[in-house]
Amino acid sequence: xxxxxxxxxxxxxxxAQVLLAVVFFCAPWFGIGAYWLGVLNQVGLYxxxxxxxxxxxxxxxxxxxxxxxxxxxxxxxxxxxxxxYGWSILATLPVAGLAAGFFALLVAAPIIHLRGDYLLMVTxxxxxxxxxxLVNDIFGLxxxxxxxxxxxxxxxxxxxxxxxxxxxxxxxxxxxVTALLFHWLENSRFGRALNFIREDSAAAEGVGVNxxxxxxxxxxxxxVWAGFVxxxxxxQMRTVSPDSFNFWESVVMFMIVILGGSGNQKGVIVGAFxxxxxxxxxxxxxxxxxxFFGAALVLMMxxxxxxxxxxxxxxxxxxxxxxxxxxxxxRAQDPETV
Amino acid sequence: MIILSLNNLTKSFGGLVxxxxxxxxxxxxxxxxxxxPNGAGKTTVFNLITGAIRPDDGHIFFNGHSLERLKPHRxxxxxxxxxxxxxxxxxxxxxxxxVLSGSHCRMKSPFISSLLRLPAQRRExxxxxxxxxxxxxxxxxxxxxxxEAGSLSYGDQRRLEIARALATEPKLIVLDEPAGGMxxxxxxxxxxxxxxxxxxxxxIILIEHDMGFVMKxxxxxxxxxxxxLIARGKPEEIxxxxxxxxAYLGVDD
Numbered sequence: 001x002x003x004x005x006x007x008x009x010x011x012x013x014x015x016a017q018v019l020l021a022v023v024f025f026c027a028p029w030f031g032i033g034a035y036w037l038g039v040l041n042q043v044g045l046y047x048x049x050x051x052x053x054x055x056x057x058x059x060x061x062x063x064x065x066x067x068x069x070x071x072x073x074x075x076x077x078x079x080x081x082x083x084x085y086g087w088s089i090l091a092t093l094p095v096a097g098l099a100a101g102f103f104a105l106l107v108a109a110p111i112i113h114l115r116g117d118y119l120l121m122v123t124x125x126x127x128x129x130x131x132x133x134l135v136n137d138i139f140g141l142x143x144x145x146x147x148x149x150x151x152x153x154x155x156x157x158x159x160x161x162x163x164x165x166x167x168x169x170x171x172x173x174x175x176x177v178t179a180l181l182f183h184w185l186e187n188s189r190f191g192r193a194l195n196f197i198r199e200d201s202a203a204a205e206g207v208g209v210n211x212x213x214x215x216x217x218x219x220x221x222x223x224v225w226a227g228f229v230x231x232x233x234x235x236q237m238r239t240v241s242p243d244s245f246n247f248w249e250s251v252v253m254f255m256i257v258i259l260g261g262s263g264n265q266k267g268v269i270v271g272a273f274x275x276x277x278x279x280x281x282x283x284x285x286x287x288x289x290x291x292f293f294g295a296a297l298v299l300m301m302x303x304x305x306x307x308x309x310x311x312x313x314x315x316x317x318x319x320x321x322x323x324x325x326x327x328x329x330x331r332a333q334d335p336e337t338v
Numbered sequence: 339m340i341i342l343s344l345n346n347l348t349k350s351f352g353g354l355v356x357x358x359x360x361x362x363x364x365x366x367x368x369x370x371x372x373x374x375p376n377g378a379g380k381t382t383v384f385n386l387i388t389g390a391i392r393p394d395d396g397h398i399f400f401n402g403h404s405l406e407r408l409k410p411h412r413x414x415x416x417x418x419x420x421x422x423x424x425x426x427x428x429x430x431x432x433x434x435x436x437v438l439s440g441s442h443c444r445m446k447s448p449f450i451s452s453l454l455r456l457p458a459q460r461r462e463x464x465x466x467x468x469x470x471x472x473x474x475x476x477x478x479x480x481x482x483x484x485x486e487a488g489s490l491s492y493g494d495q496r497r498l499e500i501a502r503a504l505a506t507e508p509k510l511i512v513l514d515e516p517a518g519g520m521x522x523x524x525x526x527x528x529x530x531x532x533x534x535x536x537x538x539x540x541x542i543i544l545i546e547h548d549m550g551f552v553m554k555x556x557x558x559x560x561x562x563x564x565x566x567l568i569a570r571g572k573p574e575e576i577x578x579x580x581x582x583x584x585a586y587l588g589v590d591d
Contacts, residue, residue: 181453188452188459189438189445189466196428196439203426206388208414208443208506217449316434316484322468324475 028165037164039280044171047272050256052225058262060218061198066123067253069130070100070223072245074230079148079240089154089235100227101220108219127250134242147241154235267309341366347396356382358565369542371556378562380545388420389413415443419508421499429488436487437470440505473501493524513544
């Protein structure tokens with residue numbers, strides 16, 4: 001009885017979510033204007049960054065506050081390959097991801113054993129090192145404090161993406177694919193292993209999980225995706241500069257994951273709307289908008305520290321052959337008869 | 339056949355010698371009880387065997403492998419599983435997922451097939467669930483498969499730890515105070531469980547303070563005091579050993 005009722009509610013909730021997604025994907029047709037489409041695109045980029053950070057912070061529970069560094073590596077890889085070597089934007093996408101992933105492997109390997117606050121400090125260091133390296137025109141390729149200008153638009157299937165609504169579909173389409181892939185990943189032995197590490201790293205190691213390897217893999221996959229987002233960002237803005245990848249950007253991504261609900265993709269996307277979209281709604285209040293925003297954050301942390309949408313835990317369907325005969329029967333074992 | 343061999347195992351913490359030159363062999367299908375007063379170094383021996391800490395000196399051989407330089411997950415992979423003295427489940431995850439954490443090291447799906455949910459990965463996942471449910475059934479927790487592990491009673495949590503360890507497909511299992519916190523009925527059932535683990539051709543070493551339990555369950559007993567092994571033998575020999583009686587009861591001057 002209660003089971004069927006719960007099923008009905010689940011169906012209603014699912015239908016509502018699908019409807020919301022469909023309406024959302026029609027947003028450019030409602031004449032909401034270039035400004036608000038721009039806001040939605042910005043929310044989308046942050047949502048993507050936060051989804052990739054969610055693997056590291058939400059699932060593996062590693063306090064990583066330097067995600068902007070990987071984002072920067074991706075964006076600069078695309079900018080350099082495109083403006084200096086004339087690569088098409090689409091061709092730079094995998095390279096940007098790999099470059100960010102490789103960079104993550106290099107910097108994370110020596111610090112992966114650090115925990116909590118120590119890891120937090122070191123990752124803040126990483127994002128500052130990257131920013132300062134970019135400002136100092138490292139390898140003579142990054143253009144110093146001015147950055148790189150004149151990045152091309154992406155061309156997909158012969159279509160040149162230039163208008164906000166076109167970027168809307170590019171970015172939010174990317175989110176849909178990402179969310180699906182990460183959903184599968186979450187529900188695999190990989191995703192479980194990250195959760196075991198988050199819950200109790202020593203116990204995870206003690207039952208056979210190679211914790212060092214999985215922590216590193218979480219960092220690398222998060223970084224690869226941040227690198228992809230870097231490509232999207234660079235081709236949307238057509239310019240990249242060190243200011244776009246400062247410590248504050250990392251804080252924003254971190255906040256989105258924690259506020260939205262670490263480990264829950266829907267929560268993370270909602271978090272991106274909250275942290276990036278909400279301040280835009282209060283533009284009319286001028287400077288005091290950030291005050292409202294700050295107050296909302298404080299209240300949130302007091303009354304709902306687990307985030308807006310905390311993860312619900314995986315659901316498993318037992319295959320018929322997984323139901324032992326004893327299921328539902330009381331156990332009774334006599335040691336003397338064994 | 340000797341499955342585990344400790345050779346002059348030594349470990350100190352600061353100035354305290356926790357394990358001082360312990361040597362003993364474990365034969366296949368033994369059920370060995372490691373007993374001794376609190377602070378005798380029993381859990382340290384377990385931590386050394388399972389790779390949680392590294393010995394200062396000495397060697398550990400398990401089934402033809404030298405263990406003292408391996409990380410814990412490698413040792414589990416070689417077939418040596420453990421439970422913890424203070425229960426260390428993943429309390430917020432489900433009972434089934436806790437058992438699947440043990441299955442993890444026997445699963446092979448690479449990252450990419452998880453990301454793309456390839457058919458081989460789905461088949462493996464399903465097979466792992468079937469096996470995990472068998473282990474839950476084996477310890478009598480199948481009914482609770484979908485509960486949060488932290489919501490189980492103390493005794494059930496101990497049994498879940500055993501199921502999790504069994505899911506790693508061990509050749510040898512080390513149980514650190516398996517009866518700790520259990521009531522008489524649960525302890526009684528645990529004896530049956532240990533007999534059935536032994537029947538699966540799995541060798542067992544256990545630490546336990548409940549002497550009645552140890553004497554009934556184990557075929558050999560090793561006694562530690564102040565980091566050293568003071569006696570070894572069959573339960574009836576140990577009960578009569580004057581050194582053991584002295585260690586437990588003290589002597590009149």
